[in-house]
Every structure is written in structure tokens, then in C-alpha cells.
Amino acid sequence: MVRENLQNWITSWNKKHSSEISDFKEAVYLIRKSPLTIVGLSIILMLIIVAIFAPYIAPYDPITMHLDNRLAPPSKAHLLGTDELGRDILSRIIYGAGIALKIMIIVLAIDLPLGILLGLIAGYFGGWIDEIIMRLSDIFMAFPRLILAMAIGTALGPNLRNTMIAIALTMWPVYARLARGETLSIKERTFIEAEKALGTSNLKILVFNILPLCLSTLIVRATLDMGNIIRIAAGMSFLGLGAQPPTPDWGLMISTGRKFLISQWWVPTFPGFAILLAIFGFNLLGDGIRDISDPHLRRGRQ
Amino acid sequence: MLKYIVKRLILFVIVIFGVVTVTFFLSHVIPSDPVGAILGENAPQELVEKIERQLGLDLPLGQQYTRYIKGLINWNFGISLRTQKQVSEDMRVYFPATIELALFALFIAIIFGISIGIISAVKRNLLPDNISRVFSLVGISMPAFWLGLLFILILYYHLGLIPAGGRLSPHISPPPMVSGLYLLDSLIAGQFKTFWDALYHLLGPALVLGWIQTAYICRVTRSSMLEVLNEEYIRTARVKGLKEKIVIFKHAFRNASIPVLTMIGISFGYLLEGSVLTETVFGYPGLGRYAVNSFLSLDLNAVIGSVTLIAICYALSNLIVDLLYVALDPRIKY
Numbered sequence: 001m002v003r004e005n006l007q008n009w010i011t012s013w014n015k016k017h018s019s020e021i022s023d024f025k026e027a028v029y030l031i032r033k034s035p036l037t038i039v040g041l042s043i044i045l046m047l048i049i050v051a052i053f054a055p056y057i058a059p060y061d062p063i064t065m066h067l068d069n070r071l072a073p074p075s076k077a078h079l080l081g082t083d084e085l086g087r088d089i090l091s092r093i094i095y096g097a098g099i100a101l102k103i104m105i106i107v108l109a110i111d112l113p114l115g116i117l118l119g120l121i122a123g124y125f126g127g128w129i130d131e132i133i134m135r136l137s138d139i140f141m142a143f144p145r146l147i148l149a150m151a152i153g154t155a156l157g158p159n160l161r162n163t164m165i166a167i168a169l170t171m172w173p174v175y176a177r178l179a180r181g182e183t184l185s186i187k188e189r190t191f192i193e194a195e196k197a198l199g200t201s202n203l204k205i206l207v208f209n210i211l212p213l214c215l216s217t218l219i220v221r222a223t224l225d226m227g228n229i230i231r232i233a234a235g236m237s238f239l240g241l242g243a244q245p246p247t248p249d250w251g252l253m254i255s256t257g258r259k260f261l262i263s264q265w266w267v268p269t270f271p272g273f274a275i276l277l278a279i280f281g282f283n284l285l286g287d288g289i290r291d292i293s294d295p296h297l298r299r300g301r302q
Numbered sequence: 303m304l305k306y307i308v309k310r311l312i313l314f315v316i317v318i319f320g321v322v323t324v325t326f327f328l329s330h331v332i333p334s335d336p337v338g339a340i341l342g343e344n345a346p347q348e349l350v351e352k353i354e355r356q357l358g359l360d361l362p363l364g365q366q367y368t369r370y371i372k373g374l375i376n377w378n379f380g381i382s383l384r385t386q387k388q389v390s391e392d393m394r395v396y397f398p399a400t401i402e403l404a405l406f407a408l409f410i411a412i413i414f415g416i417s418i419g420i421i422s423a424v425k426r427n428l429l430p431d432n433i434s435r436v437f438s439l440v441g442i443s444m445p446a447f448w449l450g451l452l453f454i455l456i457l458y459y460h461l462g463l464i465p466a467g468g469r470l471s472p473h474i475s476p477p478p479m480v481s482g483l484y485l486l487d488s489l490i491a492g493q494f495k496t497f498w499d500a501l502y503h504l505l506g507p508a509l510v511l512g513w514i515q516t517a518y519i520c521r522v523t524r525s526s527m528l529e530v531l532n533e534e535y536i537r538t539a540r541v542k543g544l545k546e547k548i549v550i551f552k553h554a555f556r557n558a559s560i561p562v563l564t565m566i567g568i569s570f571g572y573l574l575e576g577s578v579l580t581e582t583v584f585g586y587p588g589l590g591r592y593a594v595n596s597f598l599s600l601d602l603n604a605v606i607g608s609v610t611l612i613a614i615c616y617a618l619s620n621l622i623v624d625l626l627y628v629a630l631d632p633r634i635k636y
Binding site for chain 2 (some may be wrong): 036139143150234235275279284287
């Protein structure tokens with residue numbers, strides 16, 4: 001009896017969610033068909049694992065100095081050598097993964113809600129409020145991102161927290177515009193008219209009817225931006241306007257290691273590989289997800 | 303269409319006004335103390351006050367803003383505390399260097415990006431395509447400053463193919479100023495030695511920026527070409543027995559070129575941004591490095607000047623892209 005009920009419940013659930021299930025199955029199939037996406041996904045999974053288990057993986061402490069072992073070349077004890085304060089470069093790179101991911105996650109955690117909020121409001125209500133939000137986004141988009149992030153970062157004072165705020169402030173217009181565009185097209189559909197006729201409040205329509213439909217576009221865009229966020233943060237740290245010593249930030253490691261480029265090449269070179277690999281992974285994943293979510297491109301692939 | 307152009311131009315003016323306002327307020331809410339940063343913490347109070355008066359930092363914010371806007375209209379940003387010269391004067395020296403670098407890098411990127419992109423699309427999923435796709439994915443993932451360091455390590459130190467940095471060798475004096483672009487000015491003056499030296503110095507930073515932009519242009523060219531190559535009229539052209547060369551360049555690429563042009567415009571903006579990092583790495587005396595040094599020394603006037611100039615160029619390149627788009631694509635009507 002119980003088994004039958006469960007069976008029934010499963011069948012009905014499957015029936016109810018059949019379109020989502022087939023979508024999901026199709027997505028998994030498409031990901032498996034594209035080896036580059038798999039490579040990207042593996043790089044990112046590796047990055048996440050390294051970041052979470054850094055204290056167990058890293059052979060040395062990333063901050064403690066060993067001045068008697070400065071600038072040691074790569075060896076068995078220090079696979080990637082040591083830096084100008086005798087710190088193990090591999091360990092610092094391992095700890096740096098967490099910092100890079102943290103920056104990316106926090107920037108998106110600020111930008112997605114902020115962009116969605118402004119975009120929904122602008123698209124749904126239109127009129128002067130739309131005009132203000134859009135012109136403001138035009139102005140923010142008129143700066144090259146790194147330059148604006150540098151200006152905001154300097155105004156707030158150079159450190160990791162302000163780097164994240166600065167990057168977030170340069171990126172919201174992208175999300176606001178996307179959310180606005182989606183809202184504009186969804187707003188015109190009949191089911192929204194119906195909700196309105198039933199007297200549903202604007203807030204409810206925005207949150208329960210429009211928001212869920214915008215979300216996928218915004219998430220695809222966010223995956224495409226992940227690599228960019230890491231790159232801008234690294235650039236700011238490199239210029240001395242971001243993370244400050246002794247943080248094991250990749251960009252900062254290159255910045256302080258730059259002096260030793262010719263004589264001890266390993267100091268600035270290895271952290272760069274880490275940045276390249278991380279951005280590469282996110283770009284592969286972003287490309288893959290965009291291709292999967294774009295039905296036009298899907299057709300093109302066949 | 304005229305209506306769209308007018309609307310776009312008005313938007314441009316609004317954006318520029320917004321940009322200078324945002325720049326002003328950003329640089330005036332700096333909690334750190336710019337005068338202290340220049341003079342050191344133990345500077346006598348009188349001196350600090352004198353310099354603050356000189357810079358107008360003692361005035362209320364509203365008055366400072368009107369003063370700033372008035373100065374801006376005359377392209378006057380005041381004196382840089384770091385170089386002790388007029389900021390506009392400094393920028394007149396550094397800006398052409400950046401433009402020269404950006405144009406040269408763009409030239410590299412257009413030539414390689416478009417040709418590799420076309421080959422990639424035509425040889426889809428074959429070896430050349432796979433190589434070029436990996437090459438461009440690495441390119442768009444590359445941190446410019448790190449690539450610059452690798453170039454210095456390998457091309458300068460180990461192979462001696464590029465100089466260590468700068469814009470000209472110490473023993474060569476700059477050509478007489480006409481455009482400020484050394485390549486052009488030295489040709490005008492007939493100083494071929496200077497020309498080759500300037501080219502030699504441009505090579506490193508331009509290749510770094512160029513590779514990254516090649517990657518972007520290549521990707522757009524490839525996907526745009528792939529889309530067009532699927533069209534019926536391409537098949538028709540082939541069935542007609544036209545030469546493959548003509549089909550690809552005349553029928554396909556012409557129609558695929560609009561997104562590519564847009565990407566080239568966007569690239570120019572990226573180049574301005576990338577120049578900040580690349581110029582710092584190569585010690586290339588351009589606007590990007592000037593901006594970074596101003597930021598690091600909290601040199602307020604120079605920060606405002608360089609950020610404003612970079613943002614205006616960026617907004618201008620966006621404007622040109624938008625207008626080109628309307629002019630080129632007959633399907634778009636506004």
C-alpha cells in the first residue's frame with residue numbers, strides 16, 4: 001500500500017515536472033557532449049576543493065616568514081620555491097584560491113540582487129524611475145571597469161573588502177539592464193494581465209511571476225562574468241590598489257614578486273598560472289552554459 | 303534614423319556630464335588625506351593649509367564642484383602635486399603614447415583576429431579550428447600584467463627580441479611633435495632610425511594587448527561566420543559554382559562583418575583599460591601608467607584628469623560603434 005502510494009506520488013511528480021526533468025536531462029546530455037565544458041567544470045571543482053581544504057592540502061603556513069630560506073628555487077621541499085620572505089609559494093597559491101573565490105562570490109552576491117531589484121523596478125514601473133535608473137547605468141557603463149574600480153577602490157581605501165565593493169559597483173548595470181529587458185517582455189504577456197485583473201499586488205507579481213522568469217538569463221550572464229571578476233580583482237591587487245600584504249592574494253603575489261622576475265623567475269610566474277587557470281575554467285564553463293541555454297546556438301551545434 | 307542619432311548624441315552628452323560628476327565626487331570623498339600624503343605626516347600646519355587653499359580644498363563641496371566644471375570646460379584640471387606641472391600639460395605628453403599603443407595593438411588584433419577567425423569557421427571542428435579556439439580561450443583568460451611579465455622574462459631577458467621598457471632608447475631623442483605618435487612623427491620628419499626604435503619599443507606592450515584583443519575578435523568572427531555560412535544564399539553561391547574564395551570573402555564575410563566591427567569598437571575600450579596594466583609592467587610612459595601613479599600617490603587633480611580623459615575616450619568609442627551599427631546594418635531601423 002505504502003509502496004503503491006509512493007509509486008503513484010513519484011509518477012505524478014514526474015508527470016508534473018516532466019518538462020523540467022527533460023530540460024535537465026538535455027542539459028546534462030549537452031554538457032557531456034561538450035568536452036570543453038567538462039574541462040571547465042573540473043577546473044572549477046578542483047578550485048573549490050582546494051579552497052575548502054586549503055589548511056589540509058597546503059604543506060606550509062601561507063603567512064609565517066622563514067627569512068633563512070628566502071627565494072629558494074623549486075625543490076622537493078618547496079615544489080614551487082619560496083618568495084622573498086621565505087614563504088612556500090605553493091601554499092600561498094593554495095590559500096589564494098579561497099580568496100579569489102570569495103571575491104567572486106561576494107561581488108555576485110551584491111550584484112545579482114542589486115541588479116535584479118533595480119532592473120525589475122525600472123522595467124515594471126517604467127516612466128521617470130526607469131529613466132533615472134537607466135541613465136545612471138549608462139554613466140557607470142561609460143567607464144572602463146578597471147578604471148572605475150580603481151577610482152572607487154582608492155576613494156574607499158585600498159583593501160580586499162573595498163575591492164569587492166568597487167568591482168560590484170562597476171558591474172550592477174549589466175544585471176539591471178538584463179533584468180529590465182526581461183521584465184519588459186514578460187510584463188506584456190497575458191498571464192500578468194490576468195494576475196493584475198485578479199487584483200494581485202505589484203510586489204507579488206514582481207516576486208512570484210516575473211523574478212523566476214528573469215533568473216536563468218541573469219545566472220547565465222553571471223557565469224560568463226565570473227572570470228572577469230577574478231581578473232579585475234587580480235589587476236587591482238597587482239597595481240597595489242587591492243589586497244594588501246601579507247594576504248596570499250594571487251595578484252598581490254605577482255606584484256610583490258615582480259622585482260625578482262629576472263633573478264628568481266618562479267616568484268611572480270607561478271601565481272600567474274593560477275590566475276590563468278581559474279579564469280580559463282570559468283570562461284570554459286560560462287561558454288558551455290551559454291551555449292546550452294541558447295536555443296539558437298543549440299540548433300547551430302547540431 | 304536621424305532621430306536615433308540625435309537621441310544617441312544627447313545621451314552621449316548626458317553620460318559625459320555624469321562621468322565627470324561621478325569622478326569628482328569619488329575623488330572628493332577620499333577619506334585619506336591627499337595633502338598629507340604629499341607632504342608627509344609631520345608637515346607644519348601652515349603649509350598644509352596653504353596647499354589646501356591652493357588646491358581649493360578648503361572651499362565647500364558645491365563651490366569646489368562649480369570651480370571644477372569651469373576648469374573642465376577650459377580643459378584645465380589644475381596642477382599635479384606629483385609632477386608639479388599642469389595636469390592637461392602632462393596628459394598632452396602621455397595621451398598620444400597610449401593612443402599609439404592602442405592603435406598599434408588594435409591593428410595587430412584586427413589582422414590576426416579576423417583572418418584566424420575566418421580560417422577557424424571554414425575549417426570548423428578540424429585541427430586549425432581547435433588550435434585557434436584554445437588559443438583564443440587562453441587569450442581572453444590571460445591577465446594582461448602577467449603576460450607582460452612573461453614577455454619581459456622570455457622575449458627581453460632570454461631572447462633579447464624586445465627592449466626592457468620605455469618608449470625610445472635613451473640616446474634617441476623624440477621626433478618633432480606633430481601628432482604625438484612617434485611612429486607617425488618620425489616618418490613625417492624622415493627620421494627612420496627613430497621610427498625603428500619606436501617600433502621596437504612598441505612591440506612588447508602591443509603584442510600583449512594585441513594577443514588578448516585578437517582572441518576576442520577571433521571568437522566573434524568565428525561565430526558570426528559560422529552563422530552566415532549556414533545560410534541558404536551561401537549554398538546557392540556554391541551551387542552556382544563560384545570559387546570558394548569568392549563565396550567566403552565576398553558573400554559570407556561581408557555579411558558577417560557587422561558583429562566583428564562592433565567587437566573592434568568594444569576592443570578599443572578594452573585596450574584603454576588594458577593599457578593601465580600593460581604600461582605599468584613595461585614602464586611605458588602613457589596615460590595608463592600616469593593614472594596608476596596618480597592613484598597611488600593620491601594626486602587628486604591628476605586622478606580626475608586622467609580618469610575623465612579615459613572615460614571620454616571610452617564613451618566616444620561606444621558612440622562610434624552605435625552609430626556605425628546603424629549605418630551598416632540595413633535591417634535596423636530606429
